[in-house]
Amino acid sequence: MNPQPASPDNSHSSLWKLFRTSTFRLSALYLIVFILSAGAILGHIYWNTAGLLERQTDDTIIAEVQGLADQYRIRGVTGVLDTIHRRSRDDTGSIYLLTTPEGVRAAGNLVSVPDEVAVENSGWTEFPFNVKTSTGMEPHRARAYYTALPGGNVLVVGRDIETMRQFATIIRTTLITSILIALALGIGGGLLTSRNFLRRVDAITGASRSIMRGDLSGRMPVKGTGDELDRLAQSLNQMLDQIERLMRGMQEVSSNVAHDLRTPLTRIKARAESALRSGAEGDFKAALERTIDESDRLLQTFNALLSIAKAESGQPREGLQPIDAAIILNEVAELYGPFAEDLGGSLTTDIEGSLDIRANRQLLAQAISNLVDNALKYGESPASGAPEIRLTGRNDGHDVVITIADRGRGIEPKDREHVLQRFVRLDESRSKPGNGLGLSLVAGVMKLHGGQVLLEDNAPGLLVKLILPRLVAEEAAG
Structure with missing residues (x-):
């Protein structure tokens, strides 16, 4: 034609x-x-x-x-x-x-x-x-x-x-x-x-x-001339890459939420139907108690998702206040120390006197608590069969470095980036209670605070390192 x-x-x-x-x-x-x-x-x-x-x-x-x-x-x-x-x-x-x-x-x-x-x-x-x-x-x-x-x-x-x-x-x-x-x-x-x-x-x-x-796979054309239109197109393409990642993550989250909710809801329905068929008062009470337990786990999942969404969106950034992270670390150690002892293990600390940062106290405490809770679940030492956890905090130049180390199996290097995503649980952790949102929340909190979360080998075990910008003395005084 x-x-x-x-x-x-x-x-x-x-x-x-x-x-x-x-x-x-x-x-x-x-x-x-x-x-x-x-x-x-x-x-x-x-x-x-x-x-x-x-x-x-x-x-x-x-x-x-x-x-x-x-x-x-x-x-x-x-x-x-x-x-x-x-x-x-x-x-x-x-x-x-x-x-x-x-x-x-x-x-x-x-x-x-x-x-x-x-x-x-x-x-x-x-x-x-x-x-x-x-x-x-x-x-x-x-x-x-x-x-x-x-x-x-x-x-x-x-x-x-x-x-x-x-x-x-x-x-x-x-x-x-x-x-x-x-x-x-x-x-x-x-x-x-x-x-x-x-x-x-x-x-x-x-x-x-x-x-x-x-x-969403479309991208702005780049001629390679390096002029202002090329720079604009490259910036737009980077933005589109980020949007595509967020959309893909949203689709994965929606799929994972649907998958994770289907099982507990199915159990709740099955228990309710079983109790109705039996007609016994004891079955009714047991069904209600188990329904409450399942509801608590569902609420925990939704609360974790909301916390991650708030952290990743950056909405609470205006609420960041000067705080001493050493106080939070000592409080977490005081809270989880008895749990470690009940399991036959230990939680030791090495915290400097003052760790001044600008942070959201509640979110930072929740992130550190999640990491300590994970260490309690998955950080059993092969030698003693009990968790051995070490919590440290120190000033390192312009940064404050917080580490949570255990003596468990650790995480393979190829899986360390993957486990920071939502609803990701490795095979060896599926026998333990959880929803795969703990490390994802930690990553979101670090993003909100302009910090980093690094997963490293503790030989043996896992060492999680949180790196946060240190608050200078003049800014803390202001």
Whole structure:
């Protein structure tokens, strides 16, 4: 199938779009400034050059008039006639005319007194005259000074200014031509630049519309030129990558929530139906107690999800206050120490006196509690069969570093990034109660506080390291 030619309306619309682009407007503004600047420079050159030539011509004519006047005073009319005869024979572009008091030509290379000359006065004039050349008579223009001598004779002295007029015409023509060429090249260059710019903007617009229609895999085109449009496209692509990750995470969370809720809800329904079928009061009471337990676990899951969502959204960031993390660590150790002892293990601490940070106290305490709780569940030492946990806090340059270490099986390096996602539980942890949200909450809290969570090998066991920005003394005092 042959492509259909663009309609005149479409062509007109595309051309109008080019004229409306910011690139063309900037090009037009620059063109106007350039033309005005160039015109001012060339105009200045023209007026100064033309003025200089006119002054030189007038000075030459005045000098000759004064010389002839001197000849008249010294030798009378005879001296003037001799001088004019001699100078008229030279083709220097000078014009001379001496007339008798009756107006008859006495000497000179000008045939008659021009009509522009008022004999009764003296002054400057310009007039046309013909010059004989090899091709015939050519019209020229002369500038002359005329004056009446004391005896009634009229003296006209001038110069052929046709060459000067041609030079001025060339300058004017050059000025106009240069402006027209600059205008044409400027408009053409502006349209070409606008076309390329508009083409890239249209490509970005098309990609944006594709993404708005639901194709989250679409990305802004990057030409590789490194210009501002490439930088903008790269920033937008990074934003789209983040949005796609968040959307994918939301889909996974929705799927995992549905999966994790289906089992307890199914158990609740089965127990209720079983109790109804039996009709025994004891079965009713047992079913209600188990339903309450399942409801508590469901509420814990939802509360964890809400805490993670709040932490990752950054909404509580404005509520960050200067606190001493050492106090939180000591409180957590005091709370969980008896649990470790009941399991036959231990929870030891090594905490510096002051760990000043800016944080949300509740979220940070919950994150540290989750890590200690995980260490109690999964940190049994193979040697003793009981959890051995070490909780430390120290200042390290501009950071505060909190570590929770156990002596359990640990986590393989390939799984350490994976377990920070929601609802992720490794095979060896599925026999223990939990919802796979503890480490995800810790990662969200660290993101909120501008910190890091690192999972490292404790040889044996797992060492979780929380790195938070340290609060400087001046900021803490403020």
